[in-house]
Amino acid sequence: MQSALVNRAKARWFGSAIALSITMVAVSPATAQRYDPRSPVCLQRWEWGGSSIIDCSYDSWDACRSATIGLPAMCLINPYWAQTTTTGATRRPHRGTRDQTLR
Template sequence: MRILALAILAIATVSATPSARAQTYNPNYPVCLKVIEMFGGEHYECAYTSLAQCAQAASGLPAQCIVNPFYAGATAPPGGRDRRYRRDY
């Protein structure tokens, strides 16, 4: 009987802990709003195209705007612009 009670308690404890989210940042937007919740929690809202737009949404809230490190649109073309070619005469 004790083993059954301990097993149920262990399962309840494991299922009650918050699980990590699979993806915190949305790669479609370059700016995220980090909102601080009560009791130390926080969440991210990545739905802003500029820091100014995010700053207006954060006005009056316990939040800050951050640059999205996983923004998919910020890829540079391969080869780069600094490449100099030699002219053939």
């Protein structure tokens, strides 16, 4: 009789431990990673437990690299950076068209 009570108590404790574990995992908040499109460089910093934080507030590689000193972090190119300058090369003509000046 006493072993049946002990087994029930163990089963109850085990079930409570599982329920508590599931609740703790389900309640943990999810953080959204926001990329600021105004800055070209992001800093990704790792935290305890494997999560990481991305901060896109750096205007240059040098500023980002100086912020990573002593941290488990690295600098990244901001994938959502809106480049405002359009200077540079112009489009080449399509391969099948001829330039009129070469004739």
